[in-house]
Amino acid sequence: MAKTIAEINEKIRKGKAVVVTAEEVISIAKEKGVSRAAEEIDVVTTGTFGPMCGSGAFFNIGHSRPRIKLGGGKVYLNDVPVYAGIAAVDVFLGATALPDDDPRNKFYPGEFNYGGGHVIEEMVAGKDIRLTATAFGTDCYPRKKLETLINIKDINEAILFNLRNAYQNYNVAMNLSDKVIYTYMGVLKPNLGNANYSTAGQLSPLLNDPYYKTIGVGTKIFLGGGIGYVAWHGTQHNPTALRGDNGVPRRGSGTLAVIGDLKQMKPEWLVGTSMLGYGCTLTVGIGAPIPILSEEILRYTMVSDADILAPIVDYSEAYPQLKPDILGEVSYAELKSGRIKVQGKDVPTGSLSSYPKAMEIASILKKWIEKGEFLLAEPVAPLPGVESGITFKPLKERPIGD
Amino acid sequence: MNVSRRIVLHFPPNITEQPVVYRLVKDFGLTFNILKASVSPGEEGLLVMELSGEQKNYDKGIKYLTETGVEIQSLSQDVVRDESRCTHCGACITICPTEAFSLEPKTRKVLFDHNKCVVCGLCVKACPPRAMILHF
Numbered sequence: 001m002a003k004t005i006a007e008i009n010e011k012i013r014k015g016k017a018v019v020v021t022a023e024e025v026i027s028i029a030k031e032k033g034v035s036r037a038a039e040e041i042d043v044v045t046t047g048t049f050g051p052m053c054g055s056g057a058f059f060n061i062g063h064s065r066p067r068i069k070l071g072g073g074k075v076y077l078n079d080v081p082v083y084a085g086i087a088a089v090d091v092f093l094g095a096t097a098l099p100d101d102d103p104r105n106k107f108y109p110g111e112f113n114y115g116g117g118h119v120i121e122e123m124v125a126g127k128d129i130r131l132t133a134t135a136f137g138t139d140c141y142p143r144k145k146l147e148t149l150i151n152i153k154d155i156n157e158a159i160l161f162n163l164r165n166a167y168q169n170y171n172v173a174m175n176l177s178d179k180v181i182y183t184y185m186g187v188l189k190p191n192l193g194n195a196n197y198s199t200a201g202q203l204s205p206l207l208n209d210p211y212y213k214t215i216g217v218g219t220k221i222f223l224g225g226g227i228g229y230v231a232w233h234g235t236q237h238n239p240t241a242l243r244g245d246n247g248v249p250r251r252g253s254g255t256l257a258v259i260g261d262l263k264q265m266k267p268e269w270l271v272g273t274s275m276l277g278y279g280c281t282l283t284v285g286i287g288a289p290i291p292i293l294s295e296e297i298l299r300y301t302m303v304s305d306a307d308i309l310a311p312i313v314d315y316s317e318a319y320p321q322l323k324p325d326i327l328g329e330v331s332y333a334e335l336k337s338g339r340i341k342v343q344g345k346d347v348p349t350g351s352l353s354s355y356p357k358a359m360e361i362a363s364i365l366k367k368w369i370e371k372g373e374f375l376l377a378e379p380v381a382p383l384p385g386v387e388s389g390i391t392f393k394p395l396k397e398r399p400i401g402d
Numbered sequence: 403m404n405v406s407r408r409i410v411l412h413f414p415p416n417i418t419e420q421p422v423v424y425r426l427v428k429d430f431g432l433t434f435n436i437l438k439a440s441v442s443p444g445e446e447g448l449l450v451m452e453l454s455g456e457q458k459n460y461d462k463g464i465k466y467l468t469e470t471g472v473e474i475q476s477l478s479q480d481v482v483r484d485e486s487r488c489t490h491c492g493a494c495i496t497i498c499p500t501e502a503f504s505l506e507p508k509t510r511k512v513l514f515d516h517n518k519c520v521v522c523g524l525c526v527k528a529c530p531p532r533a534m535i536l537h538f
Binding site: 049050051109111113186187189193194195196271272273274275276283336338348349350351352353354355356357359 | 487489490491492493494495496497505509510511527528530531532
């Protein structure tokens with residue numbers, strides 16, 4: 001029954017493709033049986049919506065008269081510093097960048113109310129952004145100072161380019177110490193007081209394609225409310241992480257680097273985010289379509305929260321000290337029940353990733369495909385898989401000497 | 403006419419051992435819901451509560467409290483949720499000491515029960531998209 005992406009696209013063009021979400025597919029395939037479901041279903045849509053620090057955007061602001069070379073100078077957008085060490089009027093804004101005068105954790109825990117992620121959200125929302133820059137001046141770029149409002153609709157390019165997004169599985173964070181800690185996994189109460197997790201589980205893109213059989217470089221996706229593409233495997237991509245019998249990673253493993261035109265994205269899917277005592281970031285909405293090319297691929301999309309295990313990690317000691325110890329494993333079904341048992345203690349759970357929003361993304365993508373507005377893209381290169389032998393390495397520190 | 407107000411009571415150290423709330427119920431027929439309490443013998447006490455009853459009795463109760471030496475403030479702070487910023491992630495759920503947040507099982511949306519909120523403000527800074535707002 002094997003189908004091809006070209007055949008599925010033909011059906012999409014005719015408005016005849018059968019599209020279901022990664023949540024719907026679980027019961028449909030159980031009811032109809034794998035082989036019939038694989039025959040009937042053309043695409044399974046996924047979604048995830050969570051804080052993703054590996055996010056940022058490139059902007060080309062256009063040349064001023066007289067010209068200024070921002071490269072090598074200092075540039076700020078709404079007082080948030082951007083990276084200017086590239087061509088004359090290109091800059092890169094990272095999601096975690098903070099204004100120079102933000103007190104950070106000087107008053108612990110710092111609030112981090114405004115940073116790079118918030119600038120990206122406001123930019124996408126069409127708000128005017130204050131650009132202030134100083135440069136050293138050259139014969140061809142004489143100007144040394146620039147202060148202007150810019151707007152996404154006027155600048156040449158605004159490109160979202162996230163180096164690491166959509167983690168395939170992630171830690172469940174807890175705190176073994178006797179005081180509150182403030183982490184990128186949220187506020188963790190002492191003595192195993194709460195447990196925070198952060199994936200969409202059964203809806204998450206890479207958990208539905210555990211061996212990267214369909215998602216690859218060039219895959220067209222839902223990104224920030226618009227269209228984007230998988231640019232590469234994300235940084236820290238770790239395909240050789242421990243996996244269960246179902247092939248699903250039991251640790252943080254695969255990641256995606258994604259790219260897209262920020263001008264067609266929407267602020268409700270790129271939300272500036274503040275983690276108390278930790279910093280700023282961007283909450284990103286991503287959804288990938290999975291073409292049902294075979295029964296095997298359908299079977300992977302049938303993964304449910306009960307089949308996905310995540311490691312429980314102590315963020316007071318094991319995580320900061322880069323120790324591999326875990327406190328145990330727990331399924332997303334257990335996590336989503338609201339309470340888990342850890343070391344004999346009944347612990348309430350919270351999430352940083354929004355399941356209702358992930359569901360909405362999978363549904364929007366489904367609608368786009370059903371209406372024939374979104375065709376699937378054939379990947380141009382696969383993501384490194386288990387056979388690549390790629391692992392996630394710690395830093396090998398070496399003395400610099402004199 | 404019935405009234406229901408959220409008030410903050412400051413007890414001077416000398417009356418923290420008196421059954422003030424009991425008198426409100428017994429003598430004035432008022433009902434109360436304690437939202438926050440910090441009462442230690444010999445120290446100044448603080449009680450945040452919702453006090454309800456008939457306007458006439460409510461006024462008498464307040465008069466009684468004032469005469470006893472209790473300082474009364476209306477609860478001027480309130481925590482509200484900016485629905486346009488809430489992403490329904492759930493980071494607030496385990497932070498709230500009074501379990502004012504819960505998950506709607508079917509949609510997995512985060513529900514905020516304003517009546518359970520004691521305006522402690524813990525969720526305000528712990529909310530990643532800053533959807534919880536403290537109003538004065």
